[in-house]
Amino acid sequence: MxxxxxxxxxxxxxxxxxxxxxxxxxxxxxxxxxxxxxxxxxxxxxxxxxxxxxxxxxxxxxxxxxxxxxxxxxxxxxxxxxxxxxxxxxxxxxxxxxxxxxxxxxxxxxxxxxxxxxxxxxxxxxxxxxxxxxxxxxxxxxxxxxxxxxxxxxxxxxxxxxxxxxxxxxxxxxxxxxxxxxxxxxxxxxxxxxxxxxxxxxxxxxxxxxxxxxxxxxxxxxxxxxxxxxxxxxxxxxxxxxxGVLPADLSFDQKSNIIIDHIKHIHLLFGEKTGVRIARKHIGWYLQKLGYSTEIKKIIFGYQHPEAQVQALENVLGNPPNEEKV
Ligand SMILES: Cc1cc2nc3c(=O)[nH]c(=O)nc-3n(C[C@H](O)[C@H](O)[C@H](O)COP(=O)(O)O)c2cc1C
Missing domain, CATH: 3.20.20.70 (Aldolase class I)
Known part of the structure; x- marks a missing residue:
């Protein structure tokens, strides 16, 4: 176009x-x-x-x-x-x-x-x-x-x-x-x-x-x-x-890497306080699409510092849920 x-x-x-x-x-x-x-x-x-x-x-x-x-x-x-x-x-x-x-x-x-x-x-x-x-x-x-x-x-x-x-x-x-x-x-x-x-x-x-x-x-x-x-x-x-054919979905690991990279870029641009707040929204959507429970999301939403937020997210992504929602 x-x-x-x-x-x-x-x-x-x-x-x-x-x-x-x-x-x-x-x-x-x-x-x-x-x-x-x-x-x-x-x-x-x-x-x-x-x-x-x-x-x-x-x-x-x-x-x-x-x-x-x-x-x-x-x-x-x-x-x-x-x-x-x-x-x-x-x-x-x-x-x-x-x-x-x-x-x-x-x-x-x-x-x-x-x-x-x-x-x-x-x-x-x-x-x-x-x-x-x-x-x-x-x-x-x-x-x-x-x-x-x-x-x-x-x-x-x-x-x-x-x-x-x-x-x-x-x-x-x-x-x-x-x-x-x-x-x-x-x-x-x-x-x-x-x-x-x-x-x-x-x-x-x-x-x-x-x-x-x-x-x-x-x-x-x-x-x-x-x-x-x-x-x-x-x-x-x-x-x-x-x-005409939908290719296989990305692997869980590939998605995890993209997510972490995206969240780190949010922190980098918006700084500590705003970055963590903006990141929560995206983390919520990512975890929902990956099939995590609302409880897990709530736990991550409790973190106030960028490094802690990323660390908590990495821990969660280290334990994939059983099914992803697409
Ligand atoms: C949270 C949110 C914010 C939006 N902000 C804008 C905007 O700034 N400018 C705009 O033209 N449309 C805005 N839209 C409308 C979207 O661009 C789009 O037209 C609408 O969501 C329908 O597309 P979708 O069904 O693919 O989401 C917004 C939509 C949402 C949900």
Whole structure:
């Protein structure tokens, strides 16, 4: 799949997830074959960028290319300035967030709430694409509400104003994360525009991938929650798409090494206190996927220091449970 000058190495992309797709998680997903891993959304208010949180959302030295940064906001000028500054700081692709239903974002009518105001959408896209020297992509939902699935209208605006690729989560803003994603609107978006379209939403099982690719005709697939606790999923699913056969799962030892390495990178980047806290979330998903009990997770969650947390995790991984949950 092509985004501007960038040929992605895989059509499987990691979905941006605030609080999750930080540099260490993006790193491990890219290492295991994600074609692109966009940063968590960054506010368009650049006055807030000095905060540690925002700094971690910007590209990091040594991050694999292409580096995509997502920005969220409502004011075209501020969005353009945020894009410019992100590019200065190393972004090679700018992604505009019109997919997030979170109240924090939507109270300011940003994220997916913007979809009810196509004129503002147009103004934001025009302002950002005009000032950006790099490709600009757009992430959106199928519409504002179930009665108002206007993704096609927004997709056409995006195409007319130089958006390089579109990702569409198969839910409306009203749906939040309820029910199941639908792919019919995504299929219609794909046939309404010429730019690359990426389908997103509930892509978990191996059957989902081929079904959605065939049904919608999209150029790429974006995986979010299914990558939590199993970033190696990209490697296996890439092979599945290449060969039609899902390769054998990684060995327990291979997974253990990846997990420990990921957790150490979290500690390194976020420091002692925040690092241990952020690591707990990922450790929880890893242990759950590996089939450990909640009790074991709770024990590890009790450790407050990075070395102790890693040591406890190594001890637990030294005693594999009987079955893994995939
Ligand atoms: C915890 C969490 C945080 C998210 N943060 C963002 C975000 O910052 N920007 C965005 O565009 N979408 C965000 N999303 C939406 C995801 O990118 C994706 O569209 C959604 O999870 C559906 O894909 P999935 O079913 O593969 O998880 C978030 C989702 C979750 C679960």
């Amino acid at each position: 092509q985004i501007g000058p960038y040929t992605l190495t895989s059509k499987l992309l990691l979905a941006p997830m605030a609080g999750i797709t930080d540099p260490p998680f993006r790193r491990v997903c890219k290492q295991f074959g994600a074609g692109l891993a966009t940063s968590e959304m960054l506010t368009s208010d650049i006055n807030l960028w000095d905060s540690k949180k925002s700094t971690h959302r910007l590209p990091h030295a040594g991050e694999a290319e292409p580096r995509s940064v997502q920005i969220a906001g409502t004011d075209p000028k501020m969005m353009a300035m945020a894009a410019e500054l992100s590019i200065e700081k190393g972004a090679q692709i700018i992604d505009i967030n019109m997919g997030c239903p979170a109240k924090k974002v939507c109270n300011k009518a940003a994220g997916s709430a913007l979809m009810q105001d196509p004129e503002t959408v147009k103004a934001i896209i025009k302002a950002v694409t005009k000032t950006s020297s790099v490709p600009v992509t757009l992430k959106m939902r199928t519409g504002w509400s179930r009665k108002n699935r206007n993704a096609i209208e927004i997709a056409k605006i995006a195409e007319q104003h130089n958006i390089s690729a579109l990702s569409v989560h198969g839910r409306t803003r009203q749906d939040a994360y309820l029910g199941y994603a639908e792919y019919e609107t995504i299929r219609r978006v794909k046939s309404a525009v010429q730019i690359p379209v990426i389908a997103n939403g509930d892509l978990r099982h191996k059957e989902d991938l081929k079904f959605v690719l065939d049904y919608t005709g999209v150029d790429g697939l974006m995986i979010g929650r299914a990558a939590q606790g199993q970033p190696w999923i990209f490697q296996r699913y890439n092979k599945l798409l290449e060969t």
